[in-house]
Amino acid sequence: MDQPDYILSMEHITKDFPGVRALDGVSLRVRRGEIHAICGENGAGKSTLMKVLSGVHPHGTYGGEIHYDNRLAEFANIRDSEHAGIVIIHQELALIPELSIAENIFLGNEVRGRFGIDWIGARQNARALMERVGLQDDPDAQIKSIGVGKQQLVEIAKAISKDVQLLILDEPTAALNETDSAHLLDLIREFKTHGITCIMISHKLNEIAAIADSITIIRDGHSVETITLAEGERVNEDRIIRGMVGRELTSRYPDRAPNIGEVLFEVKDWTVLHPEISERVVCKGSNFEIRRGEIVGFAGLMGAGRTELARSLFGRSYGTYVQGQIFLHGEEIVPKNVEQAIGVGMAYVTEDRKVLGLNLLDDIRTTVVSAALNKISPRNVVDRNAEFIAAEQYRTDLRIKTPSVNEGVVKLSGGNQQKVVVAKWLFTEPELLILDEPTRGIDVGAKYEMYGIMNALAAQGKAIMMISSELPELLGTCDRIYTVSQGAITGCLNAADATQEDLMRLMTLVPNTTINAA
Amino acid sequence: MDAVKSLKQLFGGSLRQFGMLFVLVGLAIFFHLMTGGLVVTPTNLMNLLNGNSYILVLAIGMVMVIVIGHIDLSVGSVAAFVGIVVAIAMRDWGIPWWVAVLLGLVIGAICGAWQGFWVAYVGIPGFIVTLAGYMFFRGANQFVGKSLTVAVPKDFQFLGNGYLPEWGPNTGMNNSTLLLGLVAILALSWAQLRQRAALAKVNAAVPPFGVTIARIVLMAVVVGWLTWMFGTGRPGTSFPVPGLILGLLVILYSFVTQRTVTGRHIYAVGGNRLAAELSGVNTKRTYFLVMLNMSVLSAFAGIMFVGRSTASGPFDGVGWELDAIAAVFIGGAAVSGGVGTVIGSIIGGLVMAVLNNGLQLMSVGSDWTQMIKGLVLLVAVAVDVWQKSQGRPSVSGLLFRGKGAKSVTPTEADLVEESLSKADGAH
Numbered sequence: 036m037d038q039p040d041y042i043l044s045m046e047h048i049t050k051d052f053p054g055v056r057a058l059d060g061v062s063l064r065v066r067r068g069e070i071h072a073i074c075g076e077n078g079a080g081k082s083t084l085m086k087v088l089s090g091v092h093p094h095g096t097y098g099g100e101i102h103y104d105n106r107l108a109e110f111a112n113i114r115d116s117e118h119a120g121i122v123i124i125h126q127e128l129a130l131i132p133e134l135s136i137a138e139n140i141f142l143g144n145e146v147r148g149r150f151g152i153d154w155i156g157a158r159q160n161a162r163a164l165m166e167r168v169g170l171q172d173d174p175d176a177q178i179k180s181i182g183v184g185k186q187q188l189v190e191i192a193k194a195i196s197k198d199v200q201l202l203i204l205d206e207p208t209a210a211l212n213e214t215d216s217a218h219l220l221d222l223i224r225e226f227k228t229h230g231i232t233c234i235m236i237s238h239k240l241n242e243i244a245a246i247a248d249s250i251t252i253i254r255d256g257h258s259v260e261t262i263t264l265a266e267g268e269r270v271n272e273d274r275i276i277r278g279m280v281g282r283e284l285t286s287r288y289p290d291r292a293p294n295i296g297e298v299l300f301e302v303k304d305w306t307v308l309h310p311e312i313s314e315r316v317v318c319k320g321s322n323f324e325i326r327r328g329e330i331v332g333f334a335g336l337m338g339a340g341r342t343e344l345a346r347s348l349f350g351r352s353y354g355t356y357v358q359g360q361i362f363l364h365g366e367e368i369v370p371k372n373v374e375q376a377i378g379v380g381m382a383y384v385t386e387d388r389k390v391l392g393l394n395l396l397d398d399i400r401t402t403v404v405s406a407a408l409n410k411i412s413p414r415n416v417v418d419r420n421a422e423f424i425a426a427e428q429y430r431t432d433l434r435i436k437t438p439s440v441n442e443g444v445v446k447l448s449g450g451n452q453q454k455v456v457v458a459k460w461l462f463t464e465p466e467l468l469i470l471d472e473p474t475r476g477i478d479v480g481a482k483y484e485m486y487g488i489m490n491a492l493a494a495q496g497k498a499i500m501m502i503s504s505e506l507p508e509l510l511g512t513c514d515r516i517y518t519v520s521q522g523a524i525t526g527c528l529n530a531a532d533a534t535q536e537d538l539m540r541l542m543t544l545v546p547n548t549t550i551n552a553a
Numbered sequence: 554m555d556a557v558k559s560l561k562q563l564f565g566g567s568l569r570q571f572g573m574l575f576v577l578v579g580l581a582i583f584f585h586l587m588t589g590g591l592v593v594t595p596t597n598l599m600n601l602l603n604g605n606s607y608i609l610v611l612a613i614g615m616v617m618v619i620v621i622g623h624i625d626l627s628v629g630s631v632a633a634f635v636g637i638v639v640a641i642a643m644r645d646w647g648i649p650w651w652v653a654v655l656l657g658l659v660i661g662a663i664c665g666a667w668q669g670f671w672v673a674y675v676g677i678p679g680f681i682v683t684l685a686g687y688m689f690f691r692g693a694n695q696f697v698g699k700s701l702t703v704a705v706p707k708d709f710q711f712l713g714n715g716y717l718p719e720w721g722p723n724t725g726m727n728n729s730t731l732l733l734g735l736v737a738i739l740a741l742s743w744a745q746l747r748q749r750a751a752l753a754k755v756n757a758a759v760p761p762f763g764v765t766i767a768r769i770v771l772m773a774v775v776v777g778w779l780t781w782m783f784g785t786g787r788p789g790t791s792f793p794v795p796g797l798i799l800g801l802l803v804i805l806y807s808f809v810t811q812r813t814v815t816g817r818h819i820y821a822v823g824g825n826r827l828a829a830e831l832s833g834v835n836t837k838r839t840y841f842l843v844m845l846n847m848s849v850l851s852a853f854a855g856i857m858f859v860g861r862s863t864a865s866g867p868f869d870g871v872g873w874e875l876d877a878i879a880a881v882f883i884g885g886a887a888v889s890g891g892v893g894t895v896i897g898s899i900i901g902g903l904v905m906a907v908l909n910n911g912l913q914l915m916s917v918g919s920d921w922t923q924m925i926k927g928l929v930l931l932v933a934v935a936v937d938v939w940q941k942s943q944g945r946p947s948v949s950g951l952l953f954r955g956k957g958a959k960s961v962t963p964t965e966a967d968l969v970e971e972s973l974s975k976a977d978g979a980h
Contacts, residue, residue, distance in 0.1 A: 352831060374833040383831065391831055394824030396891045405821060406832040408814045415814050420755045427755075439758070459832070 042067040042104060042201060042232050043088075049098035050083055057083045058097070059256040065201070065249070070223060070233045072243040074275050075253035076504065081236050084253065085203055089123045090116040104200070120200030124190045126209060126338075132179035136170075137161035139178055140193045164192040168222060183312065184215030191222065195231075202226065203234045208242060209338050220246050238336040240272045240543045252278035273536065276543075280506055280535035288511035289483065291490040295514065296327030298365070299498040300467045305359035307347040317343040317354055319523040319546065325467065325498040330489060332513035332530065333502045334538050340522035341502045342386055345469045349383040350376030363466065377406060382465035384456055386472035386502070392456045393444050400426035400440040402455055407463040429458035433488060450481025457488060468492060469500045474508060486512050506535040518542050573884065573900045573933075577907060584911030591914045592907075595786030599793050603714050603861060605906040606795035607632070607854035609899055611877035612884070613806045614850035616898040617843045619881050620810075620823040622890030623672060623679030625847045627686030628877060629870030631664045632855030633694040639856060640703040640865035650709040654856055661852025662845060664690065669844035673837040679844065687874070695867045702866040705859055713860025715794035726784035727791035734780025741772045795857050799899075802853075807895045819843060824891030879926070880905055883933040904929070 043065040050058040058080045065071045075081050086092050088101065090110030101108045103119060110116040113123075130139050137158050146157040161174040168188045172181060178189065187207060194202055204223070208216040220242060223233050237243055243250060250270060252259040259278045264270055301324040309315035317340045325331045333341045346353035348361060350373035361368050363379060370376035376383075385391040393402060403426045404411055411421035426440035433454045437447060444455055453473065460468060470489070474482040489512060493499055503509050509516050510530050518526045518541035526541040585592040611628050618625045639657040642648055648656070664686070671682040717729030724731060745765055752759045783792040810816035821829040822839045830836050854873070859865045884901025886893025905926060912922045 349831075350833075372833075372835075373831055374835065377833045385828075385831060390825075391827050394821055394828055394891065396824040397820070401817065405817065408817055412814045417812055417814060417817060419812070420751055423755050423757055 040067045041065060041102070043234075044102045045084070045088065045099065046102070047099040048084065048087055048101070050080075050087055050092060050096070057256055058087070060099070061253060061256065061258045063251055063258060064261065065232060065234060068227060068230050068232055069248040070227055070235060070246055072247035072250045073234060073236045073253060074238075074240075074243065074250060074279055076279055076506070079253045079279075080256040081253055082205060085123055085205060085234070085236065088116070089113055089121055089203065117197055120198060121203065122194040122197055122199045122201070123203040124187075124194060124205065124207065126206040128183075128186050128190055130178045130186055130189060133177065135175045135177055136165065136172060136181070136189055137174035139189055140164060140174075140196055142193070144197060160196070161192070164196050165189075167195060168192045169218065182215075183315075184211050184218070187211060187215070187219060188222075191219075195226075199231060201232045201234065203236075205236045206238065206338070207235065208237065208239060216242065238543060239545075240275055241545065243275070244270050244272055250275060254279060272540075276536050276539045280539055287483065287507075289487045289490055291493070293328060293330075293514050294494065295329045296496065298324050299327045299329075299363065300325040300500075301362040301365075302348065303360045303362070305344065305348065305361075306357040307343065307354040307359075308357055310354050313355065316357075317522050318347060318359075319521075321359070321519075321524050323517055323524060323527070325500055327496050327498060328493050329515070330493050330499040330501055330513045332509035332516035333500065333519055334506060334509050334516050335502075335504075335519035335542050337504065339519045339542065341519050342471055343522075344519070345383060345471055345500065345502060348376075349373065349381055349469060352376075352383075377463050377465075380464070380466035381469070382406075382460035382463055382467070383469040384453075384460055384471060384473060386475060388449070388452055388456060388476070393452060395445045396443070398441055398443050399430070399435070399437060399447075399455055402444050403429055403440070403458045403462055406459050410462070425462060426458075429454075429461065433458055434484065448477075448481075450477035450484070453477055453481070453485065454488075457485075461492075465497065467498045467500065469502070471502045472504065473501065474503070474505070482508075506538050509538070510535065518544075520544050521546055573897065573904065577900055577904050580904065580907045580911065584907065584914065588911070588914045592911055593782070595782050595790070597910070597914075598782055599786060599790060599796075601903075601906055601910055602796040602799070603793050604910075605902065606793075606799040607713075607857045607861070608873060608876045608880065608906070609799055609902045610802060610850055610854045610857065611873060612880040612898040612902045613802055613895050614847035615874075615877040616881045616884065616886055616893045616895055617806075617810065617819055618679065618847050619878070619886045619888075620819055620890055620893045621840060621843050622823050622826070623840070623844070624878065625668075625679060625683045625844070625851075626874045627664075627668065627683040627690055628847065628851040628854070629873035630687050630690035630694065631661060631848050631851040631870075632858065632873060633865070633867070633870040634664070634690040634697070634855075635660050635852040636855040636859040636865040636869050637694050637698040637703060637867075640705050640859055641697065643705055643709060644703055650706070650712075653709065654712070657852045657856045658849055661849040661855075664852075665845035665848025666841075668848060669841040672844050673840035682844075694869070698865065698867060700867045702864050704864040710860045710863050711794055712798070713795055713857045713862065715860075716789065717791040717794065717797070719789070719791070726781070727786075730780055730784035730792045733792055733797070734776055734784070737776050737780075738773045741776070742769045745769055745772075795861070798853075798857065802850075803895060803899055810895055815839075815842065820891060876905065877902075879930050883930060888934070901933075 041064050043063070045061065045063040047060045047062055048058050049056070049060055061080065061084055063073070063084065073081050073084070083092070087097050090112045093111045094109035101110075103121070108116075108119065110119070116123075131142065134142070137154075140161050141157050146153045146160060148156065158174050165172070165174065165188075168191050170185060170188045170192065172185065178186060181189075191202075202223075207219055211219065223235070223246060226233060235243075235247070247264070247270065249261060249263045251261045252275060262270060262274070303322055305318050305321040306316065307318040309317050321344055323331070333344070335341045343353050347356065350370045352373050361370070368379045370379055370381065389395065394405075397405070400422050404417075404422045408417060411418045411425065423440065429435065430437065430440055435447075435451050435454045435458070437451065444452055447455065457470075457473070473489070474485050477485070489499055489501070501509070501513060510533060513530045516528050516530050516533060516538060517524050518528070518538055520542055523546035525544045525546050528537060528541070581592055591597060611632075615625060615628070635657045638660055639653045642656055643650070643653045668679075668682050668686050671677045672679045717727065717733070719727060719729070721728045745768055749759055749765055780792075810819060818829070818834045818839045821832065821834050822836050826836055855865075855870060858869060862869070880902030881893060881898045882888070882901070883904055884893065884897035884899070886898065908926055908929060909922060912925065917925075
């Protein structure tokens with residue numbers, strides 16, 4: 036067996052962020068001219084690995100070696116890696132909506148004429164590139180006037196304009212519909228025949244199975260295995276799933292005896308559109324219910340629409356409402372803004388503590404009362420004593436580690452900040468508590484405490500909706516788990532007899548498009 | 554560091570603010586010495602207050618606008634517009650002064666509602682909306698007044714340069730001023746004791762009794778000295794009426810911003826709009842109210858200025874917006890919003906006023922005065938930015954509110970040192 040011709044080999048890559056090791060000795064070998072898929076759960080380290088490769092994390096900030104085209108590669112920035120023929124297309128498209136297709140294709144790489152930019156030449160070149168990716172639009176059309184699928188093609192045209200050798204696509208089809216996805220996959224296959232190597236990060240196992248020649252699985256910052264397929268062989272999806280989730284559940288979750296009562300919260304046919312792109316349905320007729328004292332999990336891959344669902348329920352704070360009803364204690368409620376949602380007893384702990392959850396200029400005591408100020412403000416005047424008492428109460432109850440509630444929240448650790456956010460919402464005395472990734476970015480000990488808080492709240496008869504990307508966490512803490520894929524609820528499992536494989540299968544299921552809003 | 558700690562306790566942790574206060578006092582003493590004793594005199598202090606109170610009134614509103622992350626460039630034009638309308642109304646319709654004041658405030662509110670509507674409900678940045686207002690209301694002033702100067706009656710002028718009445722026994726001082734000073738001392742002492750009681754009631758850390766007494770004594774000395782200064786001026790003078798109006802507005806707006814739900818919402822929106830929205834704060838209404846309020850205070854400033862200059866003219870209020878904005882930033886507000894206090898902005902405005910006044914009395918030309926003022930503004934904000942770049946996200950807002958004795962961090966210690974050395978340098 037002769038040595039395969041690797042265009043890229045990344046050896047024992049290690050990358051540390053403050054407090055976290057994102058990559059721990061990851062190795063990736065890509066053969067010349069193949070389509071290589073990278074699979075892994077959210078946060079497994081796929082994107083970090085690609086950032087190391089493309090020079091976003093420059094040489095010297097990571098451990099290990101990268102060999103590209105049989106040479107040691109030490110990229111200092113993205114320009115370096117692009118110069119070597121490596122182009123990365125991110126999940127969030129990097130196009131400028133106000134500029135035309137041609138301008139975007141040659142952005143930073145302008146076709147120079149004798150006097151500034153040669154627009155005629157640029158337009159001609161653009162047309163040729165667009166033809167290669169199957170785009171028939173006017174090169175002068177503005178990016179914002181064409182659909183997401185076509186925008187993705189513009190990105191690819193931009194990539195091949197740079198004489199790409201190795202094309203990296205991060206979740207290329209996440210935002211695309213069936214037809215556009217199929218077209219994109221065809222295009223990648225065609226590039227292969229032209230000798231362009233392709234690395235594709237994807238959550239969609241059916242697509243990977245259809246297109247990949249090799250698959251590398253990454254889990255928790257380690258490369259688990261690389262599956263190399265023979266010509267025409269199709270990968271076993273179960274094997275990928277097992278590789279992605281294959282860790283043991285330990286006793287990382289406090290015990291609890293669920294005491295589940297009647298249905299407290301019910302959602303019927305909830306349909307919501309994307310706030311900017313009105314043809315995109317982000318919640319497709321969702322139906323679910325949560326009972327008193329029940330912790331219900333929502334599993335899904337990134338971009339599946341779980342946060343969008345939660346926020347649209349929480350006073351329509353996301354997207355454009357189309358249809359659907361919410362019932363609390365069997366009575367319909369129509370919270371049209373956050374104030375009303377809080378009023379009827381809903382609370383939403385955001386996944387993004389720093390951007391959406393906290394005013395980092397504030398101190399603990401003012402944060403704790405900030406979502407229900409009226410409770411302690413007779414005649415609009417804040418009672419500072421009542422505020423102090425409330426903050427002290429939660430400091431004790433939730434064991435917030437701080438010398439004083441007068442401290443700024445910015446001084447707290449992630450886990451304690453999260454507790455402050457939870458305290459803020461508990462102070463509103465909610466009946467339904469929505470927790471969006473409540474343990475993201477906090478350490479194991481704080482996670483355990485957070486689960487304990489959830490259990491205590493459930494025991495008080497509150498309904499808890501928990502969104503998490505960590506499947507073991509969902510299985511360890513929830514009573515039931517709904518799976519969400521591409522904006523639709525694809526299943527509901529009892530946590531007691533579900534496995535991560537079951538969940539992953541439902542999470543990657545392409546929902547029947549006829550579920551679409553009527 | 555013991556000295557620093559006791560200072561800190563004395564000032565309740567809000568040292569950044571007091572740092573600027575030290576600068577203010579230092580500047581006053583510096584100029585007093587340099588001019589051979591012309592600055593800290595009853596007459597000059599009255600002039601200082603009379604000549605700057607309308608800018609300080611603007612700074613009260615401006616700090617709220619800047620806290621929510623906007624800016625208001627229209628304040629000078631709105632003030633001028635209101636001024637001319639009020640002057641003409643009194644001249645042509647013969648309405649009494651107090652009706653004219655009410656009319657002015659209502660017109661200010663209408664201007665503010667107009668601008669607030671565009672900022673809050675259409676979503677146009679305050680900079681643009683008020684730049685438009687800056688041009689529009691300037692033009693409106695000249696349209697209404699036909700670019701002429703309109704005099705106002707005598708009884709209206711006391712709003713801009715009036716003094717409190719003389720009454721009662723001969724105490725060697727103006728008795729109104731004396732009464733005002735005594736009331737202020739009693740109120741401040743009562744507030745200190747009440748705060749202690751409140752802290753004790755909820756088992757919070759109460760500062761040592763000695764510290765409270767020291768604070769009260771310090772305040773009494775400062776207020777007493779000011780009373781004496783303002784009470785012993787030329788016969789017929791007292792603590793000026795514009796100063797009294799300013800004082801009442803400062804108390805009112807300090808209370809609103811620090812103690813009410815509305816105030817909390819202003820800081821919440823400015824600190825993190827998205828988080829505020831997800832906490833049920835009506836961010837649009839907050840924007841609207843703050844912009845509306847700014848124009849009402851602009852109207853107030855315009856009325857006071859017209860009273861002081863005895864007439865309303867086409868070039869009233871030119872450049873006021875920039876003075877007010879400078880005061881707010883020197884007073885510790887952050888450009889990115891969420892940080893800033895009414896008291897801080899007043900101190901910032903006074904620093905600028907004393908600079909102006911002192912340099913003028915030293916016969917420094919307006920060329921140098923402007924250059925120096927520019928540099929002072931730059932340095933004050935540079936200190937802020939530097940603080941941030943050191944990974945200390947809160948510039949001064951945290952320090953303003955932080956009252957825990959344990960929260961002596963390097964940040965605060967640095968600030969003490971810095972403000973002390975600043976004060977020293979100014980001597």
